[in-house]
Amino acid sequence: MIEAALVIDNQATFRALMDCMARPGEIKTLGCADAPPPLMAGTAAIMRGLADYETPVWLDGTLANPAVAEWIRFQTGAPVVTDPQRAAFALVGSGAVLPDFAAFSPGSQDYPDRSATLIVQVERFSGAMFSLTGPGIRSEGTLAAEPVPEDFAERCAANHALFPRGVDVVLVAGDRVAALPRTVRVTRKG
Amino acid sequence: MTAPVYNFAYLDEQTKRMIRRAILKAIAIPGYQVPFASREMPMPYGWGTGGVQVTASIIGPDDILKVIDQGSDDTTNAVSIRKFFSRTAGVRTTTATREATVIQTRHRIPETPLTEDQVLVYQVPIPEPLRFLEPRETETRRMHALSEYGLMHVKLYEDIARHGHIATTYAYPVKVAQRYVMDPSPIPKFDNPKLTDCPALQLFGAGREKRIYAIPPYTPVVSLDFDDHPFEPYRHDAQCELCGAADSYLDEVITDDNGSRMFVCSDTDYCETRRATGKGAQQSAPATEHRS
Numbered sequence: 136m137i138e139a140a141l142v143i144d145n146q147a148t149f150r151a152l153m154d155c156m157a158r159p160g161e162i163k164t165l166g167c168a169d170a171p172p173p174l175m176a177g178t179a180a181i182m183r184g185l186a187d188y189e190t191p192v193w194l195d196g197t198l199a200n201p202a203v204a205e206w207i208r209f210q211t212g213a214p215v216v217t218d219p220q221r222a223a224f225a226l227v228g229s230g231a232v233l234p235d236f237a238a239f240s241p242g243s244q245d246y247p248d249r250s251a252t253l254i255v256q257v258e259r260f261s262g263a264m265f266s267l268t269g270p271g272i273r274s275e276g277t278l279a280a281e282p283v284p285e286d287f288a289e290r291c292a293a294n295h296a297l298f299p300r301g302v303d304v305v306l307v308a309g310d311r312v313a314a315l316p317r318t319v320r321v322t323r324k325g
Numbered sequence: 326m327t328a329p330v331y332n333f334a335y336l337d338e339q340t341k342r343m344i345r346r347a348i349l350k351a352i353a354i355p356g357y358q359v360p361f362a363s364r365e366m367p368m369p370y371g372w373g374t375g376g377v378q379v380t381a382s383i384i385g386p387d388d389i390l391k392v393i394d395q396g397s398d399d400t401t402n403a404v405s406i407r408k409f410f411s412r413t414a415g416v417r418t419t420t421a422t423r424e425a426t427v428i429q430t431r432h433r434i435p436e437t438p439l440t441e442d443q444v445l446v447y448q449v450p451i452p453e454p455l456r457f458l459e460p461r462e463t464e465t466r467r468m469h470a471l472s473e474y475g476l477m478h479v480k481l482y483e484d485i486a487r488h489g490h491i492a493t494t495y496a497y498p499v500k501v502a503q504r505y506v507m508d509p510s511p512i513p514k515f516d517n518p519k520l521t522d523c524p525a526l527q528l529f530g531a532g533r534e535k536r537i538y539a540i541p542p543y544t545p546v547v548s549l550d551f552d553d554h555p556f557e558p559y560r561h562d563a564q565c566e567l568c569g570a571a572d573s574y575l576d577e578v579i580t581d582d583n584g585s586r587m588f589v590c591s592d593t594d595y596c597e598t599r600r601a602t603g604k605g606a607q608q609s610a611p612a613t614e615h616r617s
Binding site for chain 1: 333338339341343345346347348349350352353355357359360383386441466467470471502526539540541542543
């Protein structure tokens with residue numbers, strides 16, 4: 136029997152993430168999940184709410200420690216894989232070391248949904264400012280996040296150019312999240 | 326204990342995770358039909374099992390649910406789905422469009438404009454807009470992959486050649502965010518203009534066909550047409566005989582064996598709200614029309 140509180144927590148986590156995905160750039164706060172550092176509370180909440188035996192999880196160098204891998208395996212039952220192409224969820228410990236999006240599966244033209252979702256931890260939602268346009272955004276949205284690579288906007292543009300293929304990015308800072316699905320057009324501001 | 330105990334909102338947690346992942350991908354690829362492992366529900370296919378599974382996966386204890394069937398809150402399908410969720414999720418239900426945070430719908434979009442705080446969940450019978458033109462799934466998938474939608478325009482053109490106008494009146498195909506051609510479910514084409522730039526998130530669930538798709542908020546949705554035969558929403562040339570509305574979608578109701586009929590709003594909440602605020606039918610056109 137699953138603990139009732141966890142059922143409600145997972146629903147709240149998903150709903151917040153769904154809103155973020157539907158409205159790129161909007162920042163939502165997730166319910167806390169205790170996580171082994173350097174896994175942030177938000178990342179842990181998303182994993183617990185969405186990962187299971189069907190979703191291989193890839194960890195980058197900063198997260199690939201036995202405690203994190205064990206936590207994911209125990210809490211979610213998801214296999215932790217070393218091949219990024221196999222990952223349904225790819226966890227990146229810090230935006231500063233964001234790998235090339237091409238390392239992950241963008242799905243196929245026939246099945247663009249079979250693509251990776253990147254969960255990228257950042258320190259804060261301030262600093263480098265980006266302007267966002269596309270579905271889910273009324274006229275123009277903004278999102279600030281750091282650290283992210285210098286060429287973050289260019290990488291997002293290259294990802295967007297693959298549409299309908301491409302990866303979807305979720306940014307996490309502590310227990311706060313924002314999403315950049317493949318539809319969004321990102322340009323550097325100022 | 327004799328009463329059955331369900332998980333919150335009926336579905337088990339693994340099913341919800343699977344559906345939730347499908348919903349996230351559907352939002353990221355507007356108009357693309359994401360396959361999902363549709364479950365058997367305690368109601369037959371065709372009664373909204375797709376919509377119910379989507380609703381069950383997104384709804385939380387603080388949500389207020391409204392369910393409509395052809396615009397009406399009080400038809401069998403709407404009543405039983407509302408009961409289903411008040412029993413299995415304990416959520417509050419409402420018939421007022423303004424109050425609801427989640428609205429599940431069969432074949433209509435409410436007349437009251439939706440807000441950013443709402444999610445509209447459609448029940449979809451046949452999600453593939455190209456299915457009646459090309460029965461093979463492998464081929465329609467390829468056509469979507471290549472954005473090869475000529476066949477759909479041929480179909481609309483044949484309508485014009487045969488009838489002099491585009492005769493498709495419901496499930497009128499649309500193009501979402503300049504990419505995917507999508508079936509908006511069998512809503513009347515009167516509702517098509519409400520799809521575009523909608524502040525609410527729109528989710529579509531097809532249970533038997535095992536597909537979920539989405540239109541994010543503020544997304545351009547264009548009804549397919551031709552320069553010389555532009556898309557035109559259709560509405561009966563009449564007013565609602567109960568509330569006098571001249572802007573709502575009307576149902577034609579046969580009232581006796583002599584063919585008497587009347588037009589009333591299909592959206593019961595819209596009609597009732599108008600009547601409650603004193604907008605009666607006194608200004609309306611001839612009450613009934615007789616056919617021999």
